[in-house]
Amino acid sequence: MxxxxxxxxRDMVEMVTGWLRSRGYExxxxxxxxxxxxxxxxxxxxxxxxxxxxxxxxxxxxxxxxRDAHDALVLVMARTRGEDAESAYLENGADSxxxxxxxxxxxxxxLRALSRRVRSTLVRNPSTIISVGPLRVxxxxxxxTVNSKNIRLTPTESRLLHLLAANANDICTLEQIxxxxxxxxxxxxxxLVKAHIRHLREKIEAVPGKPMFIxxxxxxxxxxxxxxxxxxxxxxxxxxxxxxxxxxxxxxALAQ
Numbered sequence: 001m002x003x004x005x006x007x008x009x010r011d012m013v014e015m016v017t018g019w020l021r022s023r024g025y026e027x028x029x030x031x032x033x034x035x036x037x038x039x040x041x042x043x044x045x046x047x048x049x050x051x052x053x054x055x056x057x058x059x060x061x062x063x064x065x066x067r068d069a070h071d072a073l074v075l076v077m078a079r080t081r082g083e084d085a086e087s088a089y090l091e092n093g094a095d096s097x098x099x100x101x102x103x104x105x106x107x108x109x110x111l112r113a114l115s116r117r118v119r120s121t122l123v124r125n126p127s128t129i130i131s132v133g134p135l136r137v138x139x140x141x142x143x144x145t146v147n148s149k150n151i152r153l154t155p156t157e158s159r160l161l162h163l164l165a166a167n168a169n170d171i172c173t174l175e176q177i178x179x180x181x182x183x184x185x186x187x188x189x190x191x192l193v194k195a196h197i198r199h200l201r202e203k204i205e206a207v208p209g210k211p212m213f214i215x216x217x218x219x220x221x222x223x224x225x226x227x228x229x230x231x232x233x234x235x236x237x238x239x240x241x242x243x244x245x246x247x248x249x250x251x252x253a254l255a256q
Contacts, residue, residue, distance in 0.1 A: 001046045001047065004043065006029070007077075008031050008032070010031060020111075028045065047072060050063070052089065064092075071155065075098060091199050095114065133213075135165065144161060159180075160193075160196050164223070168223075174220075197216075
């Protein structure tokens with residue numbers, strides 16, 4: 001897996017870069033956003049590791065912009081702690097969050113979880129699209145079409161909506177969503193789901209406060225509702241739905 005480390009703290013960059021290389025990763029680095037742009041486009045990393053607090057500019061804005069040229073997963077490492085801070089980073093484009101200071105094994109665990117998503121992307125059928133009623137979910141381009149209107153999603157939002165669409169009219173529990181979308185299953189991480197659900201609703205719902213598509217089952221999880229008149233889930237590509245099944249489909253995006 002190819003990594004790009006972006007941080008103005010040179011000592012931190014040297015330490016992280018050296019340790020990751022000793023673990024077999026291909027690692028590139030940049031001390032400024034300007035240099036990060038060049039390296040991102042030249043090396044096309046799978047994961048970008050950034051500290052938004054170490055730069056006067058907005059690295060997450062840069063990441064959102066560069067994802068249109070070459071998509072990559074984003075791991076934020078920052079000294080700010082707490083659920084609110086982590087939710088803010090995730091809602092602004094990060095795929096994972098690691099609080100400083102951290103142990104090497106913690107970073108390795110995050111990278112392993114992200115690597116599973118990188119590997120699955122390499123083998124995913126690029127024509128895979130799932131349609132549920134007026135929703136058309138494209139997890140390759142990270143786009144959703146609602147009544148023919150194109151909406152851009154982050155990679156994490158795309159995986160989350162794809163999971164709900166593949167299991168339309170079935171409840172996806174918070175634990176199941178965390179496991180499938182982020183690659184780990186800890187009860188303390190379920191608030192991440194709530195943050196991304198809220199952001200998805202702001203993008204696809206006509207009235208986010210009164211959702212018609214993504215509904216909440218209190219204390220259990222979320223469900224993507226299919227129109228009553230729609231009998232079959234339309235699937236293009238390698239995915240199929242078994243309407244007689246009551247279990248979650250094995251989503252290739254995180255299949256082990």
